[in-house]
Amino acid sequence: MSKSAPVDKNSHVVLVDGSGYIFRAYHALPPLTRKTDGAPVGAVAGFSNMLFKLLQGQNNDARPTHFAVIFDAGSITFRNDIYDQYKANRPDLPEDLIPQFPWVRDATRAFGSPSIEMEGFEADDLIATYARQAEAKGARVTIISSDKDLMQLVSEKISMLDTMKNKDIGIEQVKEKFGVSPEQVIDVQALAGDSVDNVPGVPGIGVKTAALLLEQYQTLENLLDHAEEIPQKGRREKLMANKEMALISKQLVTLKTDVDVEEALEDFAVSDPDVEELFDFLERMTFRTLTARVRAQMGEGATQGLRKDDDGEPAPVERTAPENITFDKEKYVCVQDVETLKRWVKRGFETGVVAVDLETNSLDSAEAKMVGVCLAVEDNEACYIPLAHLGEDGGGADMFGGDAPKQIPMQEALDILEPLLHAPGVLKVGQNFKYDLGVFQRYDLYPAPYDDTMLISYALGTGLHNHGMDALAEMHFGHKAIAFKEIAGTGKAQKTFDQISLDVATPYAAEDADVTLRLWKFLKPKLAAEQVVTVYETMDRGLPAVVAKMENEGVKVDRAELSRLSGMFAQKMAGLEDEAYEIAGTKFNLGSPKQIGEILFDEMGLEGGKKTKTGAWKTGVDILEKLADDGEALPRIILDWRGFSKLKSTYSDALVKQINDHTGRVHTSFSIAATTTGRLSSSDPNLQNIPIRTEEGRKIRNAFVAETGHVLVAADYSQIELRLLAHVADLTTMKQAFADGVDIHALTASEMFNVPLDEMTPETRRNAKAINFGIIYGISAFGLAKNIGISRTEAGEYIKKYFEKFPGIKAYMEDTKERAREDGYVKTIFGRKCHISGIKDSNQMMRAFAERQAINAPIQGAAADIMRRAMLRMPEVISKVDGARLLLQVHDELVFEVPEKSADDLIAAVKPAMENAAMPAVNISVPLEVEAHAAKNWNDAH
DNA sequence: GTCATCACG
DNA sequence: GACGTACGTGATGACC
Numbered sequence: 001m002s003k004s005a006p007v008d009k010n011s012h013v014v015l016v017d018g019s020g021y022i023f024r025a026y027h028a029l030p031p032l033t034r035k036t037d038g039a040p041v042g043a044v045a046g047f048s049n050m051l052f053k054l055l056q057g058q059n060n061d062a063r064p065t066h067f068a069v070i071f072d073a074g075s076i077t078f079r080n081d082i083y084d085q086y087k088a089n090r091p092d093l094p095e096d097l098i099p100q101f102p103w104v105r106d107a108t109r110a111f112g113s114p115s116i117e118m119e120g121f122e123a124d125d126l127i128a129t130y131a132r133q134a135e136a137k138g139a140r141v142t143i144i145s146s147d148k149d150l151m152q153l154v155s156e157k158i159s160m161l162d163t164m165k166n167k168d169i170g171i172e173q174v175k176e177k178f179g180v181s182p183e184q185v186i187d188v189q190a191l192a193g194d195s196v197d198n199v200p201g202v203p204g205i206g207v208k209t210a211a212l213l214l215e216q217y218q219t220l221e222n223l224l225d226h227a228e229e230i231p232q233k234g235r236r237e238k239l240m241a242n243k244e245m246a247l248i249s250k251q252l253v254t255l256k257t258d259v260d261v262e263e264a265l266e267d268f269a270v271s272d273p274d275v276e277e278l279f280d281f282l283e284r285m286t287f288r289t290l291t292a293r294v295r296a297q298m299g300e301g302a303t304q305g306l307r308k309d310d311d312g313e314p315a316p317v318e319r320t321a322p323e324n325i326t327f328d329k330e331k332y333v334c335v336q337d338v339e340t341l342k343r344w345v346k347r348g349f350e351t352g353v354v355a356v357d358l359e360t361n362s363l364d365s366a367e368a369k370m371v372g373v374c375l376a377v378e379d380n381e382a383c384y385i386p387l388a389h390l391g392e393d394g395g396g397a398d399m400f401g402g403d404a405p406k407q408i409p410m411q412e413a414l415d416i417l418e419p420l421l422h423a424p425g426v427l428k429v430g431q432n433f434k435y436d437l438g439v440f441q442r443y444d445l446y447p448a449p450y451d452d453t454m455l456i457s458y459a460l461g462t463g464l465h466n467h468g469m470d471a472l473a474e475m476h477f478g479h480k481a482i483a484f485k486e487i488a489g490t491g492k493a494q495k496t497f498d499q500i501s502l503d504v505a506t507p508y509a510a511e512d513a514d515v516t517l518r519l520w521k522f523l524k525p526k527l528a529a530e531q532v533v534t535v536y537e538t539m540d541r542g543l544p545a546v547v548a549k550m551e552n553e554g555v556k557v558d559r560a561e562l563s564r565l566s567g568m569f570a571q572k573m574a575g576l577e578d579e580a581y582e583i584a585g586t587k588f589n590l591g592s593p594k595q596i597g598e599i600l601f602d603e604m605g606l607e608g609g610k611k612t613k614t615g616a617w618k619t620g621v622d623i624l625e626k627l628a629d630d631g632e633a634l635p636r637i638i639l640d641w642r643g644f645s646k647l648k649s650t651y652s653d654a655l656v657k658q659i660n661d662h663t664g665r666v667h668t669s670f671s672i673a674a675t676t677t678g679r680l681s682s683s684d685p686n687l688q689n690i691p692i693r694t695e696e697g698r699k700i701r702n703a704f705v706a707e708t709g710h711v712l713v714a715a716d717y718s719q720i721e722l723r724l725l726a727h728v729a730d731l732t733t734m735k736q737a738f739a740d741g742v743d744i745h746a747l748t749a750s751e752m753f754n755v756p757l758d759e760m761t762p763e764t765r766r767n768a769k770a771i772n773f774g775i776i777y778g779i780s781a782f783g784l785a786k787n788i789g790i791s792r793t794e795a796g797e798y799i800k801k802y803f804e805k806f807p808g809i810k811a812y813m814e815d816t817k818e819r820a821r822e823d824g825y826v827k828t829i830f831g832r833k834c835h836i837s838g839i840k841d842s843n844q845m846m847r848a849f850a851e852r853q854a855i856n857a858p859i860q861g862a863a864a865d866i867m868r869r870a871m872l873r874m875p876e877v878i879s880k881v882d883g884a885r886l887l888l889q890v891h892d893e894l895v896f897e898v899p900e901k902s903a904d905d906l907i908a909a910v911k912p913a914m915e916n917a918a919m920p921a922v923n924i925s926v927p928l929e930v931e932a933h934a935a936k937n938w939n940d941a942h
Numbered sequence: 943g944t945c946a947t948c949a950c951g
Numbered sequence: 952g953a954c955g956t957a958c959g960t961g962a963t964g965a966c967c
Contacts, residue, residue: 205953206952208953593945593965619946646947646949679960681960683961690950691949692949693949777958783956783957845956852957860959
């Protein structure tokens with residue numbers, strides 16, 4: 001199948017570590033199953049996608065000229081003759097991975113690539129042999145793998161590529177990892193050993209120490225010869241006692257570069273795959289998306305395009321749209337007269353389900369004007385109703401007046417649509433419907449009932465993918481919708497939708513509605529199948545209308561006060577700059593971490609510098625704080641400057657720019673389906689991170705004010721996450737403390753350190769508080785130690801003590817991790833599923849990270865669920881208080897604006913509604929408490 | 943576009 | 952005694 005071509009300096013040889021890839025794909029990718037029989041095919045899918053991309057040359061700057069996938073054959077190799085324990089502690093293969101091995105080889109052949117393996121050799125040895133052969137002929141080599149054992153091969157000509165992280169591994173990256181150049185990697189590995197492969201190494205010597213020793217002695221052999229000269233007693237003795245082990249280890253980690261291979265390198269020249277075989281394979285695996293991609297790439301009947309041309313130059317990537325018979329854009333209709341519109345409305349009443357999508361002239365929903373409306377009632381049966389398109393751009397003052405296309409007058413069209421939008425018997429379906437509802441609200445339309453496909457997808461589970469239309473259409477239908485960029489252009493010259501001609505606008509706009517309706521048909525039934533109907537109905541479904549209203553309300557900020565603050569911050573910064581230049585003896589940019597690092601550590605030569613992974617000096621708060629404590633003046637100045645700079649650029653300057661011209665208020669955008677835990681997020685501007693912790697920062701909060709005659713009411717849940725932890729982990733002592741209204745951090749301190757409550761020092765309480773938070777975050781000794789500035793050992797003891805004093809916590813953590821491993825997700829007490837990826841990762845660090853996420857998600861998620869439930873009830877709750885409006889949500893806090901005289905009424909209504917928001921779904925075994933205060937500005941309302 | 947930093951819960 | 956970590960977000964300026 002593959003053909004032969006000479007390998008020379010113009011060649012690019014790509015060698016894929018097939019076996020390594022399978023394991024990583026298996027752990028990193030969702031457990032996809034085959035549609036025909038439910039067989040596990042996740043790793044095969046990941047592998048096939050990667051092959052396709054690599055052969056196209058998407059991951060590399062140059063396409064391969066020679067390409068092969070190399071596998072391990074069997075598990076016994078010549079290394080077991082050297083050391084019988086080699087790879088002896090490998091865990092058994094996961095059951096659902098085993099059947100995928102032969103299919104991965106099938107995939108390789110289907111894509112027209114050689115599949116190489118040899119009894120008695122690991123894939124790594126074959127790769128090493130071929131790579132060195134190609135290098136000798138002057139070719140460039142890319143090894144597709146992230147296996148550190150292959151890093152010894154890296155050279156000027158040979159590099160590695162980690163396709164999962166899209167990360168190139170060259171000489172520099174190897175030096176970072178091992179602290180030595182590639183030639184010395186085997187010596188480092190021989191000393192440090194490897195627990196994964198069960199390479200013994202020298203006990204007590206790790207990579208860091210090994211690199212240090214080799215810096216001095218160059219080679220392992222030289223080091224061992226001079227072992228008795230090493231000054232440190234421990235190292236000397238270990239080295240002398242383990243010479244033999246070190247040498248055996250070196251043999252184990254050294255890859256063979258002279259395997260008597262059966263296939264010649266030249267025979268790896270890429271050639272066209274057998275199209276029939278390829279599609280046959282893709283169909284067998286039921287890979288819809290990839291099939292569409294391959295088809296799009298190849299064009300109908302064509303086999304070119306996947307591979308290089310004969311002249312060796314990369315062929316241009318063909319941009320053929322996937323021919324997808326299910327989407328027929330020809331059938332979309334542009335509605336320009338009243339009679340046709342009435343017929344579409346009638347169709348909507350007949351089908352009872354209508355996808356609705358608005359086109360506007362701006363992404364900013366507080367600003368956007370309606371430009372057109374789309375409806376879809378059946379597959380391929382969709383229309384676009386233009387309402388405010390401008391004429392062709394032709395220059396002249398009158399350019400938008402004269403030649404606008406024929407359109408139904410806006411108000412007339414909306415009057416015809418209104419009965420449909422408000423009909424209780426017609427379900428309106430949107431995708432990210434919050435946006436459309438926000439615009440509709442400003443035209444006094446309130447579509448209901450409605451479904452939101454983005455939220456349905458979110459309720460089905462978070463953490464696997466985002467829930468935007470492009471992702472959903474691609475994932476479920478293998479369909480790539482027209483991108484807005486394609487019709488409007490990019491950058492400064494980008495058109496707004498009202499400037500786009502109707503023949504272009506119609507297919508784009510109608511397609512979105514068509515896709516939305518199909519997504520609804522596909523996803524809605526899954527809610528029941530996945531047992532998340534209650535999640536969707538009671539925590540998600542109604543949010544778009546509530547949040548759209550909040551965004552439209554906006555919040556008032558005091559422009560003059562913010563400007564005054566900007567001036568004040570600028571003055572303080574200027575003063576600090578002068579002081580800093582004085583000390584440093586030179587001018588520099590205080591905003592540049594790079595320059596700060598160089599001045600502090602290179603020029604001034606201060607101790608305690610650490611480097612980031614990119615090799616720059618670390619200059620974070622913790623580092624500078626430490627230097628300042630040691631009596632250095634400059635770090636303190638930099639920290640103060642940074643504080644003012646942050647306040648000025650991110651808040652006082654930025655907020656003024658965000659004041660809407662028409663409303664005079666600031667309108668944020670809340671994302672309802674963005675986070676993995678169920679929280680909302682806020683952006684443009686982010687109003688969920690307005691300063692509060694420092695005195696200077698709180699001045700920003702002073703500038704968030706109520707209208708004349710009104711006040712802001714801030715209502716926040718007190719320690720909701722800790723209360724939920726006490727509930728879900730069934731922590732008896734803690735639950736009792738909450739019931740009794742005891743200071744929970746003081747209680748913790750008293751339990752942990754045996755101090756009576758009335759003798760508690762603030763210091764002790766603060767430490768206990770940090771531990772409480774740590775538990776919620778999936779505590780680690782290192783993290784706790786860093787946070788409260790104690791040793792890791794001490795932190796470890798605290799944690800142990802905590803587990804003793806609060807039995808239940810340990811069980812909760814273990815159970816949660818177990819659930820994540822078993823199911824791939826964890827659930828909140830309200831049933832929201834949060835997928836945790838990486839929980840089975842072979843990398844210990846990734847796994848630990850996933851475990852902490854698993855522990856945290858049900859707690860943070862339950863708090864988010866409760867807040868969602870509370871928000872959904874707010875329209876009803878505040879309707880009894882005249883003029884009360886919900887403005888903001890900050891995770892455990894709601895901010896309202898209300899006429900001054902009604903503030904007490906509002907608090908009386910809101911507080912119990914929030915406190916009982918978990919009911920009736922879950923009866924929390926600790927009381928939830930809400931604190932609410934009213935004031936003229938947000939700062940004083942706390 | 944990515945990184946480092948820092949604001950919030 | 953080697954790894955390198957507290958959970959969830961978004962905005963900024965510097966730098967490539």
